[in-house]
Amino acid sequence: MLVLPALATPEALQAALAKITGGANVRRGRVKLQLPPLVENGNSVEFSVTVDSPMTSTDYVKAIHVFTEKNPQPYVINAYLGPHAGRARITTRTRLADSQTVHAVAELSDGSFWSDSVSVVVTLSACIGDLV
């Protein structure tokens, strides 16, 4: 399984991950998840995932999956790629419900899985108190 940081990982995340990997080993590396360490309110957060891959017809990234630990829906995006994509990189935006760790997993053409994780602090600068 994916080596996660020492955090309570919700079952939903593990289940979503297992669905993708079929229980295969997920190694850390080759994937770079870029996400700011601090975000103002989490409503729309830009991130990018880049995978170290030559993107040739024999060695390419099949898919990039992004998961969050504390969003109501842990599975944020799956992007299917192929050799025609040219570059193994996606950029998009997501909502982050709270401070949490975001995981990116890349599925390669040889069937291996690689990952990166980033901890994000959603600054919650308001009179919200015990609601979060």
Next chain:
Amino acid sequence: MENINLNRRSFLVSSAVAGGGLALGLQLPFGITTAQAAETVPEINAWVVIKPDDSVVIRVARSEMGQGTITGLAQLVVEELECDWSKVSTEYPTPGENLKRNRVWQSYSTGGSRGIRTSHDYVRRGGAAARMMLMQAAADQWKVPVNQLTVNKGVIAHGASGRKVSYGKVAAAAAKLTPPDEKAIKLKDPKSWKVIGKPMKRFGTVDKVTGRQVYGADLKLPGMVNATIMECPVFGGKLKGFDAAKVTGMKGVKQVLRVGDSAVAVVADTWWHAKKALDALPAEWDFGDNVKVSSASIAEVLKAGLDAPQAFVGNKAGDIQSAIKGAAKTIDAVYEYPYQNHAPMEPMNATARYTPDRCEVWVPTQDGEASFAATLEASGLTADKCEVYKIDLGGGFGRRGAFQDYVKQAVLIAKQMPGTPVKLLWSREEDMRQGRYHPVMQCKLTGSFDSANNLTGLHMRLSGQSILASVRPAIVEKAGGKDPLAFQGVADSGEHSIGYTFPNLLIDHAMRNPHVPPGFWRGVNINQNAVFIECFMDELAHAAGQDPLEFRRKFMAQHPRNLGVLNAVAERIGWTKPAPKGRFRGLAQMKAFDSFVAAACEISVDSTGNKVKVHRIVAATDPGYAVNPAQIERQIAGSFVYGLSALFMQECTVKDGRIEQDNFHVYNSMRIAQMPKVESIIMATGGPIWGGIGEPTICVAAPAVLNAYFKATGKRLRSVPLKNQGIELV
């Protein structure tokens, strides 16, 4: 004692959490300039720096905006540190440094009356850990067991040998020690507190009264240019275009810039030149459909919500429908509360300098980390290339925390002028037009009585705007569409729980969200909820033919601390004795931000009913712990300035999709002559929970006065502000 002075402040930060060898000197206002040896100024830990002359610098992450929090937080550290208070000053660690150090200072958010109540434990631990390290250093030096040492006001003594050494002399050695294990830190019993609970004078007062204090609006950097901005006045609208050529020839004008998709800014040599050019700039807007919205159309939408079948339940007991159906008598009333603006004296501003390698921002902010996040987003640079320097605020009240729009704007402007520091200062008009307003709310209340005149049930139907649906939709989603914050002060549990137990109760919220952006206005939703429930409790008491105090008490048996503050104000104002001739009394109570508050006031009303004089307000607060009773008294008095101004004078109305009130002449605040005498009762009853101070008391101001007005005139006022009914505070 001296507060931070921006011009000559030298902020020294060790490169490691404990006893690092090299320190970075952050020389404001230009960020990291030099690296220097650490031994001159040892950091004992993240919270405490002790200089060889025994002066002590306490690092405070929260922001000072006149509420006195840095003084209170320093008291908490000093209590455990056992240093000499007269040698203490404070400084802000930067948000960038916090990130680098794995958020050692934790949250920077200064809102929700949380400065002290959510950090008292870890800041005291910081002070205690530093004390233990200093004493260990002395013990090591004298080769004696540390438990033979005592400390008083920063002087460590070994009784047996008569040796003494001051903190400044062992600080360098202490900084090299391993910090004590968390479990080994034992905080003092509150009974032995010497600094906490004392009315220490607030830091920075001399600078403020002499004008030496540098606010964000005053900041000047070498080579700096000045900007001012206009965002589409209709919320949600876009900037179509502008004719820069019409103003580029005007005196001092340097640039006319688009900022995002909804704003245009002028940059000039002076702020006034920028403002004159912006006023003269022909700009075209796409207002969108919101241009059709007015206060009247919003009121209609809310009114429909009062009887709507669908509403989110916030608090429920028994069966309210049966209680109402089976009632011998019911009474109901509709209340309304308007949009209001924070309107701090210092308009929104931020100063930014951008290069592709570094972006720095100087800003008065209620959350340095949120400003930092906004800087990252707007600059597109990585965290190691950004920094934010906090400046004391000229008022915040909730505007400068969750919303960092002005920081993003400043960075986006600076990004278009690389290398040049740009100060963006909003005009007062912009500040009034681009608020994040106290949400608009109506409320229909129904009370049911049995034939013996006992209250059998209460239904409180809120209809109006959710702040969280706009600001933190994730929380609303998690709650199945409900905004739990809408029930502040009347919630079923938690820090804002209701202070009564009724046999049958339903408090529900028909969420109606107009396009006007809502925000956290000091006190947030307790302001309207206190008016609704506390005025209606008076209406119910009157309907039952009972004294408002006695009537309330019947439902407070399970709320001893609510009852405690209510009894305290009733006793002090002399509730059971007749009021002086021509004066009338009212009272109110609420729990908010984990504090219990109550107010009782004495007012007189002239024969027309239009001139109200508030003679006296007694206010009781039970926050559990009173860190600085003098600050608490000032916060309570200040709460009445804010609360009474809101009650009598303040409303933002909407016309053609935009806010009409554009300056203080149409958005007034009370003056000194209108200020009543405020008598504070601080009840520090202890317990595991620490309550907040800055916000709770505001909410009891309005209902106490409205209830007294009924006593004086027999007339119920159910709509805020009172100016709309021709009533003024004299």
